[in-house]
Amino acid sequence: MAVIESIIQHYNHWIMIFLMVSGLYIVVNRGNMVKKLVGLSLFQTSVYLIYITPGKILGGTPPILDDAFTVYSNPLPHVLILTAIVVGVATLALGLALVVRINEAYGSIEEDELFANGEDGT
Amino acid sequence: MNSQLPALQIVLPLLGAVLCAVLRKGNLAWGVALVTSLAMPVISGLMLQDVLASGPISYAMGGWAPPFGIEYRVDAASGFLLLLISLIGAVIMPYARLSIAAEIAEQDVPWFYTMYLLCLAGLLGIAITGDAFNAFVFLEISSLSTYAMIAMGKDRRALLASYQYLIMGTIGATFFVAGVGLLYSMTGSLNFVDVADRLAEVGTSRPILAALGLITVGMSLKLALFPLHVWLPNAYAFAPSVATAFLAATATKVAVYLMLRFMFSIFGVSTTLANLPIGEIFVTLALAAMFGASIVAIFQENVKRMLAYSSVAQIGYITLGIGIANQAGLTGGIVHLFNHAIMKAALFMVLGAVVYRIGSVKIDALAGIGRRMPITMGAFVIAGLSIIGTPGTAGFISKWYLAVGAFEKGWWWLVFLLVTSSLLSVIYIGRVIEVTWFRPLSKEGEKASETPLSMLIPTLILVAATIYFGIDTSLTAGIASKAADALLAGLR
Numbered sequence: 217m218a219v220i221e222s223i224i225q226h227y228n229h230w231i232m233i234f235l236m237v238s239g240l241y242i243v244v245n246r247g248n249m250v251k252k253l254v255g256l257s258l259f260q261t262s263v264y265l266i267y268i269t270p271g272k273i274l275g276g277t278p279p280i281l282d283d284a285f286t287v288y289s290n291p292l293p294h295v296l297i298l299t300a301i302v303v304g305v306a307t308l309a310l311g312l313a314l315v316v317r318i319n320e321a322y323g324s325i326e327e328d329e330l331f332a333n334g335e336d337g338t
Numbered sequence: 339m340n341s342q343l344p345a346l347q348i349v350l351p352l353l354g355a356v357l358c359a360v361l362r363k364g365n366l367a368w369g370v371a372l373v374t375s376l377a378m379p380v381i382s383g384l385m386l387q388d389v390l391a392s393g394p395i396s397y398a399m400g401g402w403a404p405p406f407g408i409e410y411r412v413d414a415a416s417g418f419l420l421l422l423i424s425l426i427g428a429v430i431m432p433y434a435r436l437s438i439a440a441e442i443a444e445q446d447v448p449w450f451y452t453m454y455l456l457c458l459a460g461l462l463g464i465a466i467t468g469d470a471f472n473a474f475v476f477l478e479i480s481s482l483s484t485y486a487m488i489a490m491g492k493d494r495r496a497l498l499a500s501y502q503y504l505i506m507g508t509i510g511a512t513f514f515v516a517g518v519g520l521l522y523s524m525t526g527s528l529n530f531v532d533v534a535d536r537l538a539e540v541g542t543s544r545p546i547l548a549a550l551g552l553i554t555v556g557m558s559l560k561l562a563l564f565p566l567h568v569w570l571p572n573a574y575a576f577a578p579s580v581a582t583a584f585l586a587a588t589a590t591k592v593a594v595y596l597m598l599r600f601m602f603s604i605f606g607v608s609t610t611l612a613n614l615p616i617g618e619i620f621v622t623l624a625l626a627a628m629f630g631a632s633i634v635a636i637f638q639e640n641v642k643r644m645l646a647y648s649s650v651a652q653i654g655y656i657t658l659g660i661g662i663a664n665q666a667g668l669t670g671g672i673v674h675l676f677n678h679a680i681m682k683a684a685l686f687m688v689l690g691a692v693v694y695r696i697g698s699v700k701i702d703a704l705a706g707i708g709r710r711m712p713i714t715m716g717a718f719v720i721a722g723l724s725i726i727g728t729p730g731t732a733g734f735i736s737k738w739y740l741a742v743g744a745f746e747k748g749w750w751w752l753v754f755l756l757v758t759s760s761l762l763s764v765i766y767i768g769r770v771i772e773v774t775w776f777r778p779l780s781k782e783g784e785k786a787s788e789t790p791l792s793m794l795i796p797t798l799i800l801v802a803a804t805i806y807f808g809i810d811t812s813l814t815a816g817i818a819s820k821a822a823d824a825l826l827a828g829l830r
Contacts, residue, residue: 236516243505246712252505260512266519267392293522300515303478307508310485321494330498 226268235262247327253311260304267293267300293314344397344410346419347381348463352375364447366500368435373659375431375458378424378482382462386417390817396468396571400747404468405529411468415821419465419595422676426523426683427458429704433796434580434646437690441578442490448491452486456483459591470518470528473596477560481507484589487581488573499572506569510559511643516597516737517552517646520545521604525784534604536801542613546605553600554616561812563657564627567650574646586649588684590824594656600671601660602825625755627654632762636769640777641699645682648725651763652678653716659740660754667743668822669815674736676814677724677807681733684721687713691789691797702769710786713794715774727760731808735815789819 224228235258242255271293279288319325353675354374358367388395394413398404434454443449460480467473485507489500505773521526524545525536540546556568562570570590574582601616629653635647656678657673689699691714696703724731735757744752789795807814 225812240509243509255503256508259509263512263516266516267522270523272757273527299471299475303475306482307478307504309707310482310507311501314485314489314504315490318497323495323812 228265231261232265232269236260237250237266245288247323249315249327250312253308253315257304257308260307262298264300282319340598343381343385343395343422344395344398344412344466347378347385347424347466348410348459350377350381351455351459351462355452355459358448358452358455362602363441363447365435367457368431368438369446371455372431372733373432374451374455375424375501375640376429378462379415379421379428379460382417382420382424385412386608386817387419388412389417390820393563397774399698401527405532408472409468409529409531410466411530412466413821414709414817414824415595415598417593417641418463418672418676418817418821421728421802422591422679423461423465424460424590424623429796429799430580430584430683430687433583433687433690433793436790436793437576437580437694440694441492443614446490450578450581451485453487453490454581456480457487457584457589463590464592464596468530470517470521470530472528473694474515474518477511477514477596478774480589480592481511481560481594484581484585487585488577489575490581491578493576495572499569499576503569503573504542505640510556511708512568513552513556513559515556517549517556520549520552522584524549530599530604534606537606547614550600550605550614554590554597557597557600561590561597561657562650562653564623564630564650564654567627567653569774570650571643571646573688574649575640575643579686579693582646582684583683586686587645587679589666590649590653591656591679591805594653594660594671594675596825597823598660602668614755616659616754617663618656621752624654624658624661625759627651627657628755628759629762632759632766632768635766636762639701641701641704641770642686644701644770645685645689648763648766649678649682651759652682652725655736655740655756658756660745660801662740662743664743664746665819665826666739666746667824669819670736670741672818672821673739673811673814674733676818677732677804679735680735681721681724681731681804684797684804685725687793687797688718688721693785695786695789696794703780703782704770705777705783706772706774707783707786709779710783711788713791714797718774718799722771724808725768726763729808730805732804734808735811739815 223225239262240260241254244260246252246255271290273287273289276287276289277285279291315325321331324330351374354370357370361367385395389412397410399408399410426437438447438450455481460476460483463476464473467476485500485504488503489497505830521533525533527536529531559566574586631647631650635644638647655674656671659667659674692699692704695711724733727733727737741753741756747779
């Protein structure tokens, strides 16, 4: 029972771990370059949760000072992750732009087709 | 004015990048980039002088006092790195105009300089910042601009190389930021000094160890530690020559610095290196890089790719210094960071000149070219000797310190391996020297003539520096030793 309880109590961590591992798995296992980028985004999203979820304090209010409240949630993680999301969007955009250029240059975005004819530079 | 130097170091290249993008004319953009990058070493030189005279500089960005605001912090280690990056950035700029005009389509030239300045700002930012999350943002600024620069290479394989680097680099940066997130949730702070202070109270717990692991692996990806180096050879081989010279000299070095900062200043030598076998792991991987990558380098047909593998091997020497982790060893690692930047930039600039003249860096095309471009290929010989570690060149100094560090630890076998791995670099550098000077002239080599002066002089400056720093070590080894002291002592 104690194990199940600890799993339920830390459900945010389990979601994090699931997203992180499945994202990485897609990046490693898929040969389609667009799918790889989707996996990468999923992987980055899991890290956003590492910041966001500990910032919420149960029963805490937004950090606007008022005599009626004593417990406040931490607003800083949201600000940090807003920045990280911007970085993630920029990465995804650049990655997709590269995939478009690769498709124009090679006529394929499947890694096994690209690397089959010795295009890895060796 | 002097008190605003840390901000100017970052703001100037950022503004320059915007100007370059707006100007839309190749030569104008080059002018902006030249002026900006020439101003950088002046700023970092002044700051380093201040630091050496009166201790670390702390600058509160936007007037918000640390640890709540973002702190820019310059000490011996970061000041040294700032000077290195800005010097390399400035030396390459005069060289860039002809090389870039020849290698990149005309309408893309201003964009290249935009990316170059953004990358410069990002790299300088990582070195100067005292805030973990800010370091991540700068890391991504420099990485994203790097991917774009690599993708501008002529060969279509540059696109694939850039894509591969984007995937690997983003995984690395995300690992890093996940580690920072765990540290933040344990200590409640992002400021380096503050985190180091509070970590002492938190002690070693599982999230802290996980953070250490994530940050170490993330940075190892970024600095191309063997076996996480697979993105590097293609990225360097197919990027425009100017980008390769600049990145080989600076990008991986900055990642090494960030790793040093976290391992020594923040996690502290006592908890990380003493209780965990991190030192042993680094020494093993460093040795694998020194031998594995050197052997692969010997068999490369593309000389640019050969030097890229050599970079992986040389990064091995730098991480060896981290693994040895005593004063002399760490000094050796930091000195090698500086020396390798100078000599590898010089070598890649020579290859850029070869591309400019004959349009190829295949080893067969280079046959006999030394007789057509004697000064340029002479520069290759001297910088190559420095890679090998010949006494009288900068490369010898760093290997000497590494050997002293290994001896002090009682690892005499490591000294033996250091010498053996240097012999491997004799083979791959020697092969190029033999082909370029002693073979009959190749068909491509017919059209070769001496490099234009605007490309030759920057190359010669760097070559002169490899000899100068091989003889007078007071600047490099002196500051590196101070930096090692600062790192080993922690931030407090």
